[in-house]
């Protein structure tokens with residue numbers, strides 16, 4: 001196939017835009033919905049500690065590696081590996097990323113759809129004098145509404161992706177991310193001043209190491225990868241839109257800190273409330289949908305807060321679904337040579353079909369199990385705990401052992417314009433520490449080796 005010129009590719013317009021869009025991808029349901037429930041199921045404090053460790057020894061280096069690959073190649077994730085490693089099987093990492101994008105977006109859009117239902121409920125005072133667990137159970141086990149909202153959400157996602165990188169993704173994330181942050185802080189203040197809140201903070205921050213198993217360690221690794229959007233090329237794709245004068249290491253660190261802060265704040269918002277309201281921290285995927293409405297009813301102005309909150313939760317989800325769909329669309333456009341419009345429509349429809357199966361896992365397909373899990377749970381587990389760690393493993397190996405020091409140094413220093421303070425450390429981490437750590441966690445938890 002002839003070398004087509006993509007030099008008129010869309011790109012992010014400003015440095016803040018890059019951070020907003022990337023943080024928009026990272027900060028999402030992973031922070032506010034997934035982090036609390038996974039931490040709750042995996043024992044709390046000890047999980048959180050391991051999670052934080054993974055963010056910094058694996059998350060930041062992998063994020064930076066993805067930016068490097070993306071900006072160097074200026075192509076979608078599949079094309080990027082093909083271009084940087086012609087004739088070698090590295091493109092398979094891109095293929096795996098594409099499959100992961102389909103699976104993640106499929107189950108993610110189920111939950112994203114729930115946020116829309118909750119916006120409507122919030123407006124119509126739907127939590128007032130209700131048992132929020134019953135409200136939640138009856139909604140998610142119905143057939144039509146969750147599917148309707150899921151498809152609506154995919155439509156919104158497609159609409160923004162269609163508008164492009166700068167005029168769609170960047171434009172909206174710049175306003176909405178700061179707003180989300182402020183609101184979470186307000187909610188945290190309410191949560192920690194509830195009577196009995198201390199128990200929740202203790203659960204979140206006091207590590208009980210007897211709870212740690214290799215599975216918990218893998219969950220922490222998977223959650224760290226999921227939350228930072230690493231391991232499947234979303235940040236290779238976004239990296240390909242970052243202009244030459246942006247400082248990649250600084251961006252990666254800022255985005256990781258913002259993402260981590262919001263996850264921790266989400267925990268601080270939820271666990272005190274869980275304990276104060278006598279709910280179960282192991283409630284699973286429904287945790288925030290049951291706990292937060294209760295909390296709102298106990299707040300002055302809770303009606304308004306609940307509306308704003310669920311809108312922002314939907315927005316946080318939207319800036320993430322956009323980044324997932326963009327992976328697929330960029331691939332379709334650049335590799336299959338179809339228009340952005342066609343690519344977006346085909347991508348959104350095919351993912352929605354898969355997504356409906358995830359949504360039905362809570363109703364008609366409740367008893368349909370793959371390896372003992374519903375379709376929803378299987379997609380969630382397999383992507384976060386297998387695809388993303390494996391993807392992250394190969395990405396750091398690619399950089400550390402294949403791409404060459406010179407290329408990496410060029411990208412990280414903007415061709416020598418920036419001083420590189422931690423280059424040696426970075427190379428050491430991506431060559432040895434990160435791959436060994438991922439391999440150990442992975443092999444232990446699936447039982448291939450045993451410590």
Ligand code: TRP
Nearest residue numbers: 026028029030226227229234320
């Ligand atoms: N990071 C997002 C969240 O926490 C989800 C997400 C967006 C994602 N893009 C991704 C996860 C790519 C893995 C890979 O909600």
